[in-house]
Amino acid sequence: MNSINYTEFKGKVVFVTGVASGIGKEQACLFLEQGAYVFGFDKEEIEKQYSESFTFFKGDVTKKDDLEQAVSECLAKYRKIDILLNTAGKLDEFKPLNEISEELWDVIYETNVKSYFRLTKLILPMMLKQQGGTIINMASIAGLIGGGGGVSYTMSKHAVVGFTKQLALDYAEQGIHVVGIAPGAIKTPMNAADFSGDGHMAKWVADETPCKRWASPEEVAQLTLFLASQASSYIQGSIVPIDGGWMTK
Numbered sequence: 187m188n189s190i191n192y193t194e195f196k197g198k199v200v201f202v203t204g205v206a207s208g209i210g211k212e213q214a215c216l217f218l219e220q221g222a223y224v225f226g227f228d229k230e231e232i233e234k235q236y237s238e239s240f241t242f243f244k245g246d247v248t249k250k251d252d253l254e255q256a257v258s259e260c261l262a263k264y265r266k267i268d269i270l271l272n273t274a275g276k277l278d279e280f281k282p283l284n285e286i287s288e289e290l291w292d293v294i295y296e297t298n299v300k301s302y303f304r305l306t307k308l309i310l311p312m313m314l315k316q317q318g319g320t321i322i323n324m325a326s327i328a329g330l331i332g333g334g335g336g337v338s339y340t341m342s343k344h345a346v347v348g349f350t351k352q353l354a355l356d357y358a359e360q361g362i363h364v365v366g367i368a369p370g371a372i373k374t375p376m377n378a379a380d381f382s383g384d385g386h387m388a389k390w391v392a393d394e395t396p397c398k399r400w401a402s403p404e405e406v407a408q409l410t411l412f413l414a415s416q417a418s419s420y421i422q423g424s425i426v427p428i429d430g431g432w433m434t435k
Contacts, residue, residue: 194415195221195222195411199222200213200268201224202273206229208374215237215407216407224240225264228245228274253305266316269321270309270313272323277336278290278294280335280336283337286337295345298342313362324369325367326339327369327429329345347368347425350423351423355423366426367409367428369406370433371429372401396430
């Protein structure tokens with residue numbers, strides 16, 4: 187899949203969570219191809235150094251100290267952050283309320299919601315000082331409808347949608363560009379369970395999707411490039427689905 191050449195990203199600094207695999211990894215690689223510097227955050231080790239313009243920080247998004255240290259190291263090295271990609275997330279095994287533990291509920295909330303709040307709150311003041319910045323939050327079709335996850339995941343992604351909209355409303359006038367992405371069926375390690383065994387669940391999902399297939403993480407990363415570009419600067423506070431037509435039903 188060929189990328190559009192966005193010359194505007196050359197020299198920009200991108201901070202992305204969940205960078206070791208899936209969507210976060212593809213986002214990092216595409217921005218690096220566009221000439222950006224990328225500071226990647228993940229609790230898992232990366233397989234290899236993506237580029238000389240890439241810096242990796244191993245940490246847990248649910249730990250405030252890790253986030254603070256990562257932002258501090260990023261600013262010490264690059265002096266700025268132009269684009270924040272809140273991408274890290276966690277599924278909840280599609281558990282309904284009567285089956286989910288409070289412990290799992292808390293883990294999902296801390297990972298999918300509070301980490302976005304904490305990291306954005308750390309980076310936003312610097313973006314306001316430089317009078318510009320882009321924040322892209324990873325929502326989900328589960329943030330727009332029921333059925334995209336269990337009760338805690340659906341709750342968390344609805345919260346991300348609300349967070350995105352209010353953040354955009356509050357800071358658009360000060361030069362902060364805020365949007366969300368709502369993926370549907372994306373073939374990532376997070377969804378590996380759907381492909382286990384005979385792959386019945388993965389086949390069912392593809393059959394239920396109007397496009398009749400799963401998307402690749404790179405397709406979401408390509409959308410991220412566009413949403414971070416000046417070409418989309420008038421898209422503010424929107425949640426953009428990339429779901430193969432799932433929600434048309």
